[in-house]
Amino acid sequence: MESFEQIREGVRALCRNFDSAYWRRVDEERGYPDEFVRALTEAGWLAALIPEECGGGGLGLAEASVILEEINRCGGNSGACHGQLYNMGTLLRHGSEAQKRYYLPKIASGELRLQSMGVTEPTTGTDTTRLKTMAVKDGDRYRVNGQKVWLSRLQHSDLMILLARTTPLAQVKRKSDGMSIFLVDVRSAVGHGLTLRPIRNMVNHETFEAFFDNLEIPAENLIGEEGKGFKYILDGLNAERALIAAECIGDGYWFVDKATRYANERIVFDRPIGKNQGIQFPIAESYVEVEAANLMRWKACDLFDRNQPCGAEANMAKYLAAKASWEAANVCLQTHGGFGFASEYDVERKFRETRLYQVAPISTNLILAYIAEHVLGLPRSY
Numbered sequence: 559m560e561s562f563e564q565i566r567e568g569v570r571a572l573c574r575n576f577d578s579a580y581w582r583r584v585d586e587e588r589g590y591p592d593e594f595v596r597a598l599t600e601a602g603w604l605a606a607l608i609p610e611e612c613g614g615g616g617l618g619l620a621e622a623s624v625i626l627e628e629i630n631r632c633g634g635n636s637g638a639c640h641g642q643l644y645n646m647g648t649l650l651r652h653g654s655e656a657q658k659r660y661y662l663p664k665i666a667s668g669e670l671r672l673q674s675m676g677v678t679e680p681t682t683g684t685d686t687t688r689l690k691t692m693a694v695k696d697g698d699r700y701r702v703n704g705q706k707v708w709l710s711r712l713q714h715s716d717l718m719i720l721l722a723r724t725t726p727l728a729q730v731k732r733k734s735d736g737m738s739i740f741l742v743d744v745r746s747a748v749g750h751g752l753t754l755r756p757i758r759n760m761v762n763h764e765t766f767e768a769f770f771d772n773l774e775i776p777a778e779n780l781i782g783e784e785g786k787g788f789k790y791i792l793d794g795l796n797a798e799r800a801l802i803a804a805e806c807i808g809d810g811y812w813f814v815d816k817a818t819r820y821a822n823e824r825i826v827f828d829r830p831i832g833k834n835q836g837i838q839f840p841i842a843e844s845y846v847e848v849e850a851a852n853l854m855r856w857k858a859c860d861l862f863d864r865n866q867p868c869g870a871e872a873n874m875a876k877y878l879a880a881k882a883s884w885e886a887a888n889v890c891l892q893t894h895g896g897f898g899f900a901s902e903y904d905v906e907r908k909f910r911e912t913r914l915y916q917v918a919p920i921s922t923n924l925i926l927a928y929i930a931e932h933v934l935g936l937p938r939s940y
């Protein structure tokens with residue numbers, strides 16, 4: 559088992575080949591960091607959570623979280639590839655033996671990429687149980703019709719996990735029943751029932767709107783039992799939240815380090831700007847908040863790795879870390895004054911990137927609603 563420090567050193571060494579000029583160029587071109595993701599895959603880091611017998615690293619969530627934290631702490635953006643780490647968990651926990659034997663070694667080696675998950679729909683948003691995409695069984699296949707939005711990294715993925723209704727909402731006892739998840743072969747689906755439309759957005763994050771028009775999926779691509787897909791997706795969300803929290807922690811430290819360096823170097827009125835409490839206190843405050851969020855991240859990972867319930871901790875870690883990294887981003891920008899807006903300082907790029915995590919993959923309001931209802935016992939507000 560590799561220690562956290564060994565993982566950090568390994569990821570840092572890889573990231574040294576992809577410096578800030580690399581990330582800036584990818585961002586300016588609105589490109590995909592293909593060479594970086596390939597190097598990460600070849601080094602085995604994206605297969606960290608796949609068991610060793612299937613060709614993966616056999617590591618826990620805590621170790622996986624260190625990988626993503628380090629990428630962001632080195633100035634990169636894990637958002638380009640983090641899906642591969644947590645989407646695979648759905649297959650690992652709920653896939654059949656045949657699916658696991660076939661797909662996991664190929665995902666571990668990089669032959670197949672599982673970077674995408676299709677849950678969100680344009681008309682229903684966070685109200686997932688009302689999603690309208692239907693998968694209807696027809697002999698040995700399912701026919702899918704509907705629409706999804708914000709399907710990230712689809713262009714760079716061979717496979718996608720898709721959540722669709724298999725029983726209409728009106729016919730189920732509980733609204734979370736009657737949904738199923740499928741493994742979709744993206745390559746063969748595009749142009750044969752799946753149409754994609756890119757969504758240009760604030761971050762360099764390739765993401766798509768998707769239209770399903772009688773897309774055929776072999777019945778053997780159903781993951782787990784029909785009708786239980788919502789539960790399976792929820793299972794994976796705690797891992798996703800803890801991993802994203804770690805990315806935000808990486809961002810938070812990056813902003814604090816960057817601001818500290820600049821505050822020590824920049825001389826205005828014949829002294830470093832960091833001598834002013836108006837500059838140093840916000841940086842110190844950001845550091846305190848990142849450190850505090852980090853404690854909750856470790857707690858969530860530890861509970862997850864011991865198979866203990868961790869819904870509250872994973873949500874709180876994501877909430878605290880996303881908030882701390884965003885505040886650190888603001889402070890870093892302010893510390894840099896006008897230069898914070900210049901692309902060559904990297905602050906504005908990281909500022910945009912870390913802002914996303916207040917909204918996706920779950921917005922802060924929905925985390926607070928979860929804590930209010932499930933931890934505090936307050937009435938459900940929606």
Ligand SMILES: Cc1cc2nc3c(=O)[nH]c(=O)nc-3n(C[C@H](O)[C@H](O)[C@H](O)COP(=O)(O)OP(=O)(O)OC[C@H]3O[C@@H](n4cnc5c(N)ncnc54)[C@H](O)[C@@H]3O)c2cc1C
Binds near residue numbers: 674682684709763922
């Ligand atoms: C760049 C990007 C990449 C993404 N990638 C993916 C992906 O790969 N796969 C995928 O499935 N999805 C993806 N998403 C979608 C993301 O998960 C959703 O945007 C997010 O969950 C919020 O849903 P929504 O945008 O539909 O907001 P809505 O549900 O429309 O909500 C709008 C606002 O209202 C608030 N709100 C809604 N209901 C309540 C309530 N009851 N109480 C309080 N506040 C409420 C929300 O918090 C939010 O702030 C991505 C989004 C972005 C921006």
